[in-house]
Amino acid sequence: MLVRSVVAGVQQGRSFAICGGPKTGRTSILDQVTGLVEQRWYREPRALKTVPVRFDLTDAHVGGPKMLAKQLWAKMRDAVLSPRVFGDGKPIMSVEPDFARASDPWVIFVQGCEDLWTDLxxxxxxxxxxxxxDNGDFLLGHKLNSVLEPLSWMVQSKVSGTPSSLVITIGRAMRERLRERRSPLRWLRLALLGPFRDAEAEALVRSGFPEAQTPWLRKIYSLTGKHPHLLQNLLSLMETASLDLDQAAAELEPIAHQMFETVWSEIDLDRGVTYRGxxxxxxxxxMQYALDVGGEIDLRRAERDLGIKPLTEFAQMFEYLGVMEKVLRQDSPVYLASCQLFNRWYADRVLR
Structure with a gap:
């Protein structure tokens, strides 16, 4: 559903921030979006093509704005001038802007786009x-944080040849930045990832274990919280290593604990303090309240009990980090700390 919505939105010029935690499938979503956007070229050959230009910002965080502009230009040029885009036609030649001498690399990037589209x-x-x-939080680093405003301007400018839309994956740091009233990218449509839904998790399990019984499924769901990375690794251990559930769970623990350290980093935001009570x-x-309750929690009740309001943004954070699940009860959302592997690890961590 999410992938289809993003693909349909991209075709209409809408932009998205896809927010998730470590190993929640952010890059996989981009793979699917990229593939479906390209498939439309062949399903609707008479329609105007939208060319996806992929770039992983982990490749750029060590450079500065000029380096990023140069790298993005190369990616865009190679994608747009690909023979696959031209079909039976012959791709044209292009002239690369002189980013090294530019006082503002984004001005000449946009000018280069205009010139290229004139030739097209x-x-x-x-x-x-x-x-x-991908990995949009790298734009918050000290070498790239000046890129946010020109990036926003470039996508929204509608100048000929500039991108018609933007899709970016983000974590908590960028999510917090987008909440700011003056954030340059506040206008992006937000899509939150999280644990698999029941139907998604069941389909994944039954693809390898078609005879799985409901009590066994529930045990798997409770252990992993239907976190995509944990569930897939658990199933892989049982299928490829021929382990039973308890053996696979024991093998999964070190993998899970390594991932939970990165989840903790998202929660803690480098504050380096252990919080209790x-x-x-x-x-x-x-999170501690959820663990104490041991079941579904209503946020309004939690706000009264804790004397903290509002808690919605923090519940959403745990959801897109993949360690808390939101379910509807009589059309009202309740939350559940559903990943037992994480719950045990977290409880040990805060009691150190």
Whole structure:
């Protein structure tokens, strides 16, 4: 559902921030979006092509804005001038802007786009392009944080040849930045990832264990919380190593603990403090409350019990980190700390 919504939105020029935690499938979502956008070229050959231009920002965080602009230009040029885009036509030549001498690399990036699209006019390569960025939190680093405003301007400018839309994956740090009233990318449509839904998890399990019984499924769901990475690794251990559930769970623990360290980093945001009880920050207070309740929690009740309001943003954070599940009860959302592997690890961590 999410992938289809993003693909349909991209075709209409809408932009998205896909927010998730470590190993929740952010890159996989981009793979699917990229593939489906390209498939449309063949399903609707007469329609204007939208060319996905993928870039992983982990490749750029050591450079600065000029290096990023140069790298993005190369990615865009190679994608747009690909023979696959031109079909039976012959791709044109392009001239790369002189980023090294530019006082503002984004001004000449946009000018280069205008010039390139002028040359594309009347050819079989005429198209739109969408910019697809992975690991968007790297834009908050000291070398790239100045890129946010020109990136926003470039996508929204609608100048000929600039990207018609932006799809970017983000974690908690960028999610917090997008909440700020003056954030340059506040206008992005937000899509939250999280644990698999019951139907998704069951389909994944039954693809390898078609005879799985309901009690066994529930045990797997409770152990992993239907976290994509944990569930897939658990199933892989049982299938490839021929382990039973308890053996596979024991093998999964070190893999899970390594991932939980990265989840903790998202929760803690480098504050480096262990939080317990009445002294807990809101996010830690909520998680500890959920563990104490041991079942579904209503946020309004939790706000009254803890004396902290609002808690919605923190519940959503745990959801997109993949360690808390949101379910509807009589059309009202309740939350459940459903990943027993994480719950045990977290309880040990805060008691160190």
């Amino acid at each position: 006019g009347g050819t079989s390569g005429w198209c739109n392009w969408t910019l697809i960025l 009445a002294y807990a920050a809101p996010e830690h207070a909520l």
